[in-house]
Amino acid sequence: MDGLRVNADRLWDSLMELARIGGTPKGGVCRLTLTETDRQGRDTFIHWARDAGLAVRVDGIGNIFARREGADAAAAPVVIGSHLDSQPSGGKFDGAYGVMAGLEVVRTLNDARVTTRVPLEVAAWTNEEGSRYVPTMMGSGVFSGVYALDYALAQQDSDGISVRTALEAIGYAGDAKPHAVGAYFEAHIEQGPVLEATGTTIGVVQGALGQRWFDVVITGQDSHAGPTPMETRRDALLAASRLVLEVNRIATTSPDYARGTVGSMQVKPNSRNVVPGEARMTVDFRNAKDPTLIAMVDELKRRAAAIATECRVTIDLREVVYFAPSEFAPELVASVRSAAGALGYSHRDIVSGAAHDAVYLSRVAPTAMVFVPCKGGISHNEIESAKPEDVAAGCNVLLQAVLARAGT
Amino acid sequence: MDGLRVNADRLWDSLMELARIGGTPKGGVCRLTLTETDRQGRDTFIHWARDAGLAVRVDGIGNIFARREGADAAAAPVVIGSHLDSQPSGGKFDGAYGVMAGLEVVRTLNDARVTTRVPLEVAAWTNEEGSRYVPTMMGSGVFSGVYALDYALAQQDSDGISVRTALEAIGYAGDAKPHAVGAYFEAHIEQGPVLEATGTTIGVVQGALGQRWFDVVITGQDSHAGPTPMETRRDALLAASRLVLEVNRIATTSPDYARGTVGSMQVKPNSRNVVPGEARMTVDFRNAKDPTLIAMVDELKRRAAAIATECRVTIDLREVVYFAPSEFAPELVASVRSAAGALGYSHRDIVSGAAHDAVYLSRVAPTAMVFVPCKGGISHNEIESAKPEDVAAGCNVLLQAVLARAGT
Incomplete structure (x- = not known):
């Protein structure tokens, strides 16, 4: 299977066709979760998945699983996925790339008539972005047990429309039950500048930074x-x-x-x-290691206390978000690294500064991610851009890593 | 005349009665320039001035001059004044004190049947605050030749009503021509914390700080x-x-x-x-000496250039206001100091951090100011407060300094 390669043109064409749904005049995408454009994106993905012979299930929060059977039907599937929703002024690649890359892996295996031992599933998680509904990463959060389904369904957008109502309106309130996942892979644009700046094609993602957010008055x-x-004063x-x-x-x-x-x-x-009597600010600390993250916060609190005394003010720090750092599964991370090496792509270890659906999946299954460069490190923006050859390279790495895990 | 003292109760009662015009529930005053409440304040002042035998004139920008003749009718008058308009959430003392103190000086001279050699005038300058119309200190600015009358009359408030229209609506578009001023005195609350913090009754004002204001992008x-x-980043x-x-x-x-x-x-x-891509801020530099003010700005520009390089940003500094420092007339400042000393009041030299009508008057006449403490240094606020004994002390200093200048 080492010689197997994805169809780069087909992958790119699928990405570009998907980007027309909710496409903006500036070349970006506005496909807010659970809207009519999100429905069109979902429908298109399912249409393509069924064309590829996949069996489609939808769960209670609208997550879509498109399944390709393996030789061992009882084995927990290897899941490949990301999300189809976008920011209000989003780009063509954030999320969509991971879903289309999963689909391309399946299409490539179909073309080569390869049956894996373990079943494969391509997943599209509901509401990763959190633009219309909070919390972010809602679908993967419910699937992974971070949020109760009823809690998520009860969330409302700024017009008072609940997730439950919106899901039913677009026809994606499914009944599939949670199921075991044997391993999870997600391909994504880096959304940062490191790969581009270092001329690297593949980021071998070690995990995601922990986050501690504060409101300061x-x-x-x-x-x-x-x-x-x-x-x-x-x-x-x-x-x-x-x-x-x-x-x-x-x-x-x-x-x-x-x-x-x-x-x-x-x-x-x-x-x-007028000398200001009040200032409100936020602090966002991130780190790959929880002890270091804790030490950063401790140091901030010490300095804040000193500044309060020296400036004769009061400083109130209130923690509003805490995500623990995620460390991805070493054996899967190693398989991503060796796939990149075997394929001859430049690669480097990297951590994800942002959270992804993979962060929640890593709580219930061995998980890894593949990053590819994006232009200027820019994302969550209509000018978000990635090169076709990088997009294909990431998908080839994904294919080999999935094959290594799923077996043939 | 050294034994002459103002009537402290009458002065206080006049201030309190004036404060009822535009009085707010929290004990402050809202008497925006050229409004109906401003008209009522002006009418009340003129009523009291005529009761005191003064002849009232109004000029083209609505400045009011209430004149008490002297033995030498041809001599340029000693003018005592301030303003009757307030901030939207202003206090009882800012401006009103200087006008009522001028009136009390005249009333005291009437009671004592003293005729000064030089005529006296109590002035109420239009729109010192600048809350409804910019520029601030409009009336004294026009009187002193800083602004052309037509320019000032053409200014509009946020509803598009011009100064000219508003003046005519309240009946204060007068026709008095500019006239020579022999000397100008203004009593005012300090609007800062120095006198209270040092337990001082009288501030002998040396001048006003120069100001240079910047918009920074x-x-x-x-x-x-x-x-x-x-x-x-x-x-x-x-x-x-x-x-x-x-x-x-x-x-x-x-x-x-x-x-x-x-x-x-x-x-x-x-x-x-999101790491901020833009910050806009203001800089307000003040100093009593122009060379030092210039050096402060030069140093800021040097440091801004270094910071721009180090942080890889651009910093645009644009100067939006420049007031040169004002130095008041040494002989008048000395007379304020010696009056305070002769009256047994604690006193200290001080500079005015804020601008006042006296700053513009100092361009056309020898000028001095008398400061009295205000509670907590707070002004431009409904809780602005001053003690009756301090208000009276400032007026007694004013009386003696005016007598020294006007002669008997």
């Missing part, structure tokens, strides 16, 4: 910019700015792929000649 | 907080935060009453898991 005292001497923005520098310093000096971001900042009263 | 590149390594908020610290450092380490404030900050896209 800094309270000082408004005062007039003119009459108030510097030494009597209680400037909330000055304290906030010092904290921004600490977040950056901690992330820059910590090991294990540490990242630290202040993405949001608001000050009050936000008037040019 | 910092442009980096949006990127995902997860997948983007720290070393590849172009974080606009990180650069902005470093600039906030520089503004503070420069102001803290510069002489001559240096102040530096970043009052406003906005980031884009302002999403907690």
